[in-house]
Amino acid sequence: xxxxxxxxxxxxxxxxxxxxxxxxxxxxxxxxxxxxxxxxxxxxxxxxxxxxxxxxxxxxxxxxxxxxxxx
Numbered sequence: 001x002x003x004x005x006x007x008x009x010x011x012x013x014x015x016x017x018x019x020x021x022x023x024x025x026x027x028x029x030x031x032x033x034x035x036x037x038x039x040x041x042x043x044x045x046x047x048x049x050x051x052x053x054x055x056x057x058x059x060x061x062x063x064x065x066x067x068x069x070x071x
Contacts (some may be wrong), residue, residue, distance in 0.1 A: 003041055
């Protein structure tokens with residue numbers, strides 16, 4: 001399970017047997033005040049940050065899986 005904001009981290013239930021839990025903290029874009037353009041930019045920024053991190057996470061997982069399968 002991966003949580004992405006501090007509120008969800010505090011409120012997430014525990015799932016027995018679910019394996020690891022990670023927390024990737026991001027500012028909540030829905031809390032941004034300002035113009036529509038400001039708010040849209042906040043969501044886009046968060047999307048970009050999350051996308052970059054997910055791509056790195058998947059790459060590491062594939063590398064680790066390949067290493068285990070090689071042994």
